[in-house]
Amino acid sequence: MNDQWTERLSEYVDDELTDSERIALEAHLQTCAHCTTIVGDLRRVIRRARMLREQAPAHDLWPGIARRIGATPAPTAKTVDLAARRRIRRWSFSLPQLAAAGIALMMVSGGAVWLAGVRAADPVVVSINNPPNATPAVIPATVRPSASQSYAAAVADLERVLAQGRGQLDPTTVRVIEQNLAAIDRAIADAQRALEADSANLYLNSHLAETMRRKLDLLRQAAALVPVS
């Protein structure tokens, strides 16, 4: 059985009728059991739809995606890519540049491992005395401006968390974090200076992006040491 209101019942449950229509329909519902039943069912359908769960694929789709975007799922992907790039283009780097990059990355890696150990052994809380207020303009040439702003905002946010948690952390922890952050900032600055002379250098851009990522990772790990109040 249908009447003039049946087709409007979804609009009613979605609150899309005008006031006068709604008043008229509600008066109708007082006397029409059929429409009242449908309204109840429509609401149940809506609730049921909202309860639907997300669905993960049966198989991991990432390997196929990684292949199509030119990334290898294994962590050696960047090495492979860089080797291919070197075959295409000849680069020139100064020894100090390479040495600085190597030392910085070793320090960062060591710091990260050390932090992981600290966290596992002793749930301390960190605080930094001098959170770097000025995030250097550290964006590789390949990163768009809005991305650079997002990065700077993320770094500033994590630094703020660390600053607020200061005083709750072991001083040794704080010192190691600061030393590693300083080393990363120096590596970033070095890469930026080198890019000023060769902004199209793919290796330098890649190295800078990687170093920035390491800074973010280190800040994340350090921020995770700060207990949530």
Place this chain on the structure above:
Amino acid sequence: MNELGLGVAILEHEPTGRTDPDAVDATLAASGDASAFERLYRNHVPRVYGLVRRMLNDDDADEVAQDIFVRAWQKLGTFRGEAAFGTWLHRLAINVILARRESLGTRRKRYIEGDAVLETLPARRPGPEMAMDFEAAMQRLPDGAREVFVLHDVQGYRHEEIAKMLGLATGTSKSQLHRARMALRQHLER
């Protein structure tokens, strides 16, 4: 404005007030960081995959879901952080799904033919023996009604947005939704 003379990007924040990690990963991925993009994939694939499965059939779901993430990788440069990454990705996913429908040539008539199919559904509420899984019942809806239902009732889009996405009149979106609901009410678990 910052030192670069650019406006400040808006980052979505979680209730804790901390930066949305998706926005950070999207930034890194835009610079070529595939591991950051993989994190985005892991976070979002269940929702994207669910959308694909509900709007298309199971046979195409894996391939279309992959297409969506490949397209997202290619389009990361257009993500400006003004909305949550998930919102941006979701909209992109819908565009890919609709394009797939176009390529299959199934789009044109389904809003018309769909009405006829809906009429073939039982006119009376079935008994418990006819109750079926709600997801399966959704799959039996005509394409047009299913798309509108998924976008409105499952994904939460408004009729005006749906009409724009699907190239329909708002009234058509409303009528398709009502018909879908009326069909599905017969398959509610009792």
